[in-house]
Amino acid sequence: MKPTTRPDRPFFGSGPTAKRPGWSLSGLEGAMLGRSHRDAVAKARINEVIERSRRVLGIPADYRLGILPGSDTGAFEAAMWSMLGARGVDLLAWESFGEGWVTDATKQLKLSDVRTLSAGYGELPDLTEVDFGRDVVFTWNGTTSGVRVPNGDWIAADRQGLTFCDATSAAFAMDLPWSKLDVTTWSWQKVLGGEAQHGMLALSPRAVERLESYKPAWPLPKLFRLTKGGKLIEGIFKGETINTPSMLAVEDALDGLRWAEEVGGLKGLIARSEANLAAISSWAADTAWVDFLAALPATRSCTSICLKIADPRVASLAESDQQKVVKELAGLLAKEQVAYDIAGYRDAPPGLRIWGGATVDVSDTKALLPWLDWAFGEVAARLDAEAA
Numbered sequence: 001m002k003p004t005t006r007p008d009r010p011f012f013g014s015g016p017t018a019k020r021p022g023w024s025l026s027g028l029e030g031a032m033l034g035r036s037h038r039d040a041v042a043k044a045r046i047n048e049v050i051e052r053s054r055r056v057l058g059i060p061a062d063y064r065l066g067i068l069p070g071s072d073t074g075a076f077e078a079a080m081w082s083m084l085g086a087r088g089v090d091l092l093a094w095e096s097f098g099e100g101w102v103t104d105a106t107k108q109l110k111l112s113d114v115r116t117l118s119a120g121y122g123e124l125p126d127l128t129e130v131d132f133g134r135d136v137v138f139t140w141n142g143t144t145s146g147v148r149v150p151n152g153d154w155i156a157a158d159r160q161g162l163t164f165c166d167a168t169s170a171a172f173a174m175d176l177p178w179s180k181l182d183v184t185t186w187s188w189q190k191v192l193g194g195e196a197q198h199g200m201l202a203l204s205p206r207a208v209e210r211l212e213s214y215k216p217a218w219p220l221p222k223l224f225r226l227t228k229g230g231k232l233i234e235g236i237f238k239g240e241t242i243n244t245p246s247m248l249a250v251e252d253a254l255d256g257l258r259w260a261e262e263v264g265g266l267k268g269l270i271a272r273s274e275a276n277l278a279a280i281s282s283w284a285a286d287t288a289w290v291d292f293l294a295a296l297p298a299t300r301s302c303t304s305i306c307l308k309i310a311d312p313r314v315a316s317l318a319e320s321d322q323q324k325v326v327k328e329l330a331g332l333l334a335k336e337q338v339a340y341d342i343a344g345y346r347d348a349p350p351g352l353r354i355w356g357g358a359t360v361d362v363s364d365t366k367a368l369l370p371w372l373d374w375a376f377g378e379v380a381a382r383l384d385a386e387a388a
């Protein structure tokens, strides 16, 4: 039976993600459009993104927080290019984005002293193997497998190396232990549903020390340059962006941050996201045709919630045929306007990925679940008919 109730907002894609509830373009009317981003008022507006982000996330006062071009990728690569190579590095990867950073370190930067600790989709590498005498590069939440590190307990407090944490799909939905993180990045279009292309970079005092004491052997494009004459460019961390930002995106980021404060700050945001995971978990526990891609419950992401199709009629198919089933499912749901963009990531095993970040209302997630069963029923009926 086709369900009758549709989610109010069928936006379950993993980035750009759903706007906050109640968002409207008219909320951006005060944006400083047509004005220089170097003007004092505009700069204050940009800096407000930094300060509100710092407040909501509880970033320590002695950490620098800046806005970088090129979204999370820009921020993370600027950090990698600026700071790696000073000592050996452990690279952790368990899905596509972590693997991307491995490629950067090994094939582009060609670092000589590298250890790669990897795991397949659904798993985490053995975190007890990490050597914190070295730099450590990892992703807090693997967006394409829906596997997150359960906490920061595995990170040494007295480490000599720096930790580089890609927190794109974790920031604002998961607790990040700032004292364990030296370099942390995220982008605007994830948990707060902002507009894309701007990345955030948080640096611990030890990361700043590295920047001011180490000069990489390779050239740095202007977009990656965080120092000048061996000193940190402090302006980047006060709203003086390296190049021109979108003042419309800035206004939208502020809109998201103000909403974050209204729903109870970080605690409220985490609760909203965890409620989405809880709704899907309890449905999945009673639903034979799906399973979480993440093997261990403690590693299951509350933002990028990845499911595989466990039904033997699908699971026994060749991977390319499973992908066709996923496309069909996602297509049916999009056509019904109940869920957009929920096919798993192109490099991930076939499955569905449902965004459960803070901007998604749990009532919408709950309304989606019967539609998932309905769509699977449609696909299963086709498979049965073909087999008969």
Ligand SMILES: Cc1ncc(COP(=O)(O)O)c(C=O)c1O
Pocket: 014, 015, 070, 071, 072, 073, 074, 097, 139, 141, 142, 143, 144, 166, 167, 168, 169, 186, 187, 188, 197
């Ligand atoms: C973990 C992770 N890292 C990096 C990226 C790339 O982010 P951006 O497109 O903001 O550069 C994403 C995007 O989904 C991501 O999920």
